[in-house]
Amino acid sequence: MAVSIEHYLVLSAILFLIGAYGVITRKNIIIVLMSLELMLNAANLTFVAFSRALDDMTGHVFMIMSLTVAAAEVAVGLALVVSVYRHKETLNIDVLKLLKG
Amino acid sequence: MVFYVFAALAVAGAIVVIAHSNPVYSAVSLVLTLFSTAVLFILLHADFVAVIQVLVYAGAIMILFIFTVMFLNLRPESFKFDSKYMYFKVSVFFVLLLLVGYFASIGFRMGLKINYAGEPPDFGSAEGVGTVLFTDYLLPFELTSVLIVAAIIGVVAIAKKREG
Secondary structure, three states, X not given: OOOOHXXXXXXXXXXXXXXXXXXXXXXXXXXXXXXHHHHHHHHHHHHHHHHHHHOOXXXXXXXXXXXXXXXXXXXXXXXXXXXXXXXXXXXXXXXXXXXXX | OHXXXXXXXXXXXXXXXXXXXXXXXXXXXXXXXXHHHHHHHHHOOOHXXXXXXXHXXXXXXXXXXXXXXXXXXXXXOOOOOOOOOHHXXXXXXXXXHHHHHHHHHHHHHOOOOOOOOOOOOOOOOHHHHHHHHHHOOHHHHHHHHHHHHHHHHHHHHHHOOOOO
């Protein structure tokens, strides 16, 4: 029952793609942010798995960095969400097209 | 065996996150996914990182999400695909699929084996991670604090109620 590094890589790819699908298909900004968290989490899993396979703790350090960036990103993103909701009374990303994006 | 159970839990939680119409349920199942990932970190002998994962992700970030959902008092959205940007979005998804497959194939070809017998005794402990973090990666660590200060100032500036 030896679980190899490839198992973790496949799981990480699956989680990343589920997150990407969520970012692409959902219309609620909050769900999009959650899916982004899923993608970052999958990347973290890859870092830690390679770190274990190479017996090198650098991956752990990078995972902590990525975690910090994710936390900062969520804080700023949710502040933007609150601000947008105050102005527009909606979180549907198809309605929010002031910048013609 | 533990790996398969928690990998299945993580995938199930992730699917509920993107498939459920109620944002509160999505947030709770995101906690399930992140917690299962923390268990997988413990399986990878990354104890400190697993603790950090539970504290920061399942603690701080999820509280932020649930607080925002409650604060905005959202109704569940009707979940259907929108047709307007769908072609562009689907093509982006398939490009991502290709990229992930490419990088996964690189990982496979590296042929790495997990060394079950002997890793360093402090591998993944707070001491070991701290030693690496505060010697080789001291400058990035300090820059992280600058990032957090910038994020705090930005959040206060964005979310503040405009006067008048």
